Amino acid sequence: MQTKTHISARDLTVSYGEQQALNHISIDIPDKKITAIIGPSGCGKTTLLKSFNRLLDLQDGVRVAGQVLVDGENIYDPGVEKTHLRKRMGLLSQRPTVLPMSIYDNVVYGLRIHGVKDKKILDQAVERYLQEANLWSEVKDRLHSSATRLSIGQQQRLCLARGLAVEPEIILGDEPTSALDPVSAEQIEQRFLVLKNQYTIVLVTHILRQAKRLADYVIFLYLGNLIEHGPAEQVLNNPRYAKTQAYIEGKFIEEPTIHKEITLQKERSADYLTSTLLALDELQVDQVLKVVVDSEPTMNEISKAVELKCHKILEVKRIDLLHWEIIIQKQNVNFII
Amino acid sequence: MNIRQFKETIAHRLMFLLCLFVLSLVFLMVFGLYQRAKPILAVSSMKDLVFSANWHPTQGHFGLAGFIAGTLWVTAIAIVIAVPLSLLTATYLSEYCSRWVREIIKPVIDLLAGISPVVYGVWGMIAVVPLVRDYLMPFLSERLPFFPFASENYTGFSALTAGIVLAIMISPLIISIIEEVMRAVSFGVREASVSLGATKWQTTKWVVLRKASPGIVAAVILGLSRAMGETMAVLMVAGCAMQGFPKSIFDTAYPLPALIANTYGEMMSVPLYDAAVLLAALILFLITVFFNIVAWGILLYIERKEA
Ligand SMILES: Nc1ncnc2c1ncn2[C@@H]1O[C@H](COP(=O)(O)OP(=O)(O)OP(=O)(O)O)[C@@H](O)[C@H]1O
Ligand SMILES: [Mg+2]
Numbered sequence: 001m002q003t004k005t006h007i008s009a010r011d012l013t014v015s016y017g018e019q020q021a022l023n024h025i026s027i028d029i030p031d032k033k034i035t036a037i038i039g040p041s042g043c044g045k046t047t048l049l050k051s052f053n054r055l056l057d058l059q060d061g062v063r064v065a066g067q068v069l070v071d072g073e074n075i076y077d078p079g080v081e082k083t084h085l086r087k088r089m090g091l092l093s094q095r096p097t098v099l100p101m102s103i104y105d106n107v108v109y110g111l112r113i114h115g116v117k118d119k120k121i122l123d124q125a126v127e128r129y130l131q132e133a134n135l136w137s138e139v140k141d142r143l144h145s146s147a148t149r150l151s152i153g154q155q156q157r158l159c160l161a162r163g164l165a166v167e168p169e170i171i172l173g174d175e176p177t178s179a180l181d182p183v184s185a186e187q188i189e190q191r192f193l194v195l196k197n198q199y200t201i202v203l204v205t206h207i208l209r210q211a212k213r214l215a216d217y218v219i220f221l222y223l224g225n226l227i228e229h230g231p232a233e234q235v236l237n238n239p240r241y242a243k244t245q246a247y248i249e250g251k252f253i254e255e256p257t258i259h260k261e262i263t264l265q266k267e268r269s270a271d272y273l274t275s276t277l278l279a280l281d282e283l284q285v286d287q288v289l290k291v292v293v294d295s296e297p298t299m300n301e302i303s304k305a306v307e308l309k310c311h312k313i314l315e316v317k318r319i320d321l322l323h324w325e326i327i328i329q330k331q332n333v334n335f336i337i
Numbered sequence: 338m339n340i341r342q343f344k345e346t347i348a349h350r351l352m353f354l355l356c357l358f359v360l361s362l363v364f365l366m367v368f369g370l371y372q373r374a375k376p377i378l379a380v381s382s383m384k385d386l387v388f389s390a391n392w393h394p395t396q397g398h399f400g401l402a403g404f405i406a407g408t409l410w411v412t413a414i415a416i417v418i419a420v421p422l423s424l425l426t427a428t429y430l431s432e433y434c435s436r437w438v439r440e441i442i443k444p445v446i447d448l449l450a451g452i453s454p455v456v457y458g459v460w461g462m463i464a465v466v467p468l469v470r471d472y473l474m475p476f477l478s479e480r481l482p483f484f485p486f487a488s489e490n491y492t493g494f495s496a497l498t499a500g501i502v503l504a505i506m507i508s509p510l511i512i513s514i515i516e517e518v519m520r521a522v523s524f525g526v527r528e529a530s531v532s533l534g535a536t537k538w539q540t541t542k543w544v545v546l547r548k549a550s551p552g553i554v555a556a557v558i559l560g561l562s563r564a565m566g567e568t569m570a571v572l573m574v575a576g577c578a579m580q581g582f583p584k585s586i587f588d589t590a591y592p593l594p595a596l597i598a599n600t601y602g603e604m605m606s607v608p609l610y611d612a613a614v615l616l617a618a619l620i621l622f623l624i625t626v627f628f629n630i631v632a633w634g635i636l637l638y639i640e641r642k643e644a
Binding site: 053055058059060083084086087089090091095097098099100101109110114146159162163166 | 435436523524525526527528529530531532533534535536539543544547548642
């Protein structure tokens with residue numbers, strides 16, 4: 001892609017106590033585009049989103065390893081000012097959470113904590129951002145009543161207004177339309193399409209059609225692993241790997257049965273290509289080979305070579321700092337090396 | 338009607354009756370106290386008894402105002418000390434400290450809440466009385482010779498001493514409740530605030546404390562009721578000499594519970610003494626009820642504003 005990268009994760013691993021929620025995720029999120037994170041429930045979408053503004057720090061027992069770079073700066077460096085970082089990202093949480101105060105105070109909360117006191121500025125902000133979030137007409141007569149009395153869908157839009165009011169560079173939306181009817185959801189989607197001219201937007205969504213409508217770029221996670229990522233048309237219409245395909249077609253995601261496993265370490269490049277192809281030769285058609293290698297270039301080369309021979313790569317996964325695994329399904333081709 | 342339904346009905350009725358019984362105890366108590374206080378109300382008016390500080394039982398003067406003022410004075414001092422102390426401690430425990438620190442401190446605080454008042458009284462006599470006598474009183478009363486610091490009482494047994502002891506005594510209870518209420522505030526609203534760039538302190542101040550405010554009010558009122566009714570510890574350190582209205586935090590104070598405990602059953606030869614002391618008990622009861630009703634009102638107000 002020729003666009004600039006805004007956020008990038010480098011080898012990001014997150015665990016809640018014993019439970020690993022994200023395994024060695026490396027990814028680039030383009031600037032001023034909409035990136036959709038998709039994947040089944042519990043695969044780590046929310047966790048990935050929260051790792052971008054260091055919201056995971058609030059919880060006890062969460063360990064984060066690796067880096068997240070925002071504009072090239074690692075936000076997990078010890079010297080980073082977290083409050084400033086968070087202000088740069090508006091997060092819409094999965095469950096809309098209004099603060100225990102009036103609608104007006106909710107919208108200007110971010111401004112107030114960053115020291116804005118001028119009543120005129122606050123008033124303007126309230127009107128402007130509520131309008132941006134499509135809520136103004138519904139609440140303009142009761143700005144000073146408690147926000148908890150709003151309907152859930154209204155609360156979701158209020159959270160959007162509140163997030164926009166701190167003027168972030170990035171919007172992180174965790175299923176931002178989950179509580180809305182199709183019409184309101186559509187309105188919010190339209191907003192996002194406008195907003196992406198100014199903001200980098202990362203959305204978690206369960207709705208594939210929404211991802212298709214909005215996303216420029218798609219990330220597919222499964223059980224904490226990054227399975228596939230790339231431009232939206234490619235991932236959604238023509239996915240490379242089996243699990244992505246299954247998910248997009250709404251099928252049950254199965255772990256392939258491995259029929260043979262080889263580990264290639266520190267071998268010369270000619271050797272590991274041959275070893276892989278030899279191993280494939282021994283298998284029947286449709287059987288599956290797992291190859292574990294110890295560097296990214298090796299992984300890329302093997303993938304390329306295997307695809308050239310028309311075998312099918314089901315999955316490529318980083319298993320730890322050094323190791324990658326490639327899952328290859330033998331196809332019905334009769335080349336002889 | 339089958340057995341199960343029968344049991345259900347019986348249990349229902351029984352619980353209702355027990356509830357009624359407990360409720361009626363309150364009324365019985367008020368009624369009993371009123372009956373026994375009647376003789377003195379026949380002699381002097383309620384107004385005189387409550388608003389006059391003229392307490393000379395042998396001459397037939399039973400003005401309780403000094404004691405009422407003493408109760409309010411000591412309680413006020415205790416609350417002024419205890420509330421900030423408890424609020425900050427609870428905030429620290431709930432928001433700032435790590436889990437293991439909390440797991441050590443919390444049981445200790447709960448333990449403190451269970452210690453007998455006599456122990457606090459003794460501790461007050463050997464630690465707080467000298468502190469007030471030798472440092473606080475000479476220092477403050479000389480430098481700030483006006484209300485509420487100026488005083489002639491150099492003994493160290495004073496309203497402030499009692500207030501400090503009471504504050505230490507009720508703080509564990511208040512801390513414990515506030516901490517629990519604060520921790521019950523959902524994680525989501527904290528996240529919402531923090532993700533807008535708020536610091537922990539801003540989040541605590543604007544969101545957590547706000548959400549916890551009904552619980553905090555309840556905790557303070559509970560502490561206040563406890564302080565108001567506390568007898569033993571106060572009796573030991575407040576000085577308990579009748580000097581009319583307390584004019585300084587360093588003056589002695591003689592709160593109602595101390596009066597009742599000190600004299601009831603002892604000076605019965607003085608006519609009407611018995612009735613006067615029971616009237617004092619009734620007044621104490623009514624003051625406590627009053628504060629609870631006020632607390633209730635505040636809670637309702639907050640809840641209505643919130644929801
Ligand atoms: N606070 C936590 N403590 C322990 N485990 C957690 C915690 N939060 C999340 N997890 C676990 O981490 C994994 C990823 O959770 P996450 O919330 O990121 O999933 P998700 O993809 O957002 O799912 P959903 O679509 O249902 O929201 C899950 O297995 C979950 O059980
Ligand atoms: Mg989620």
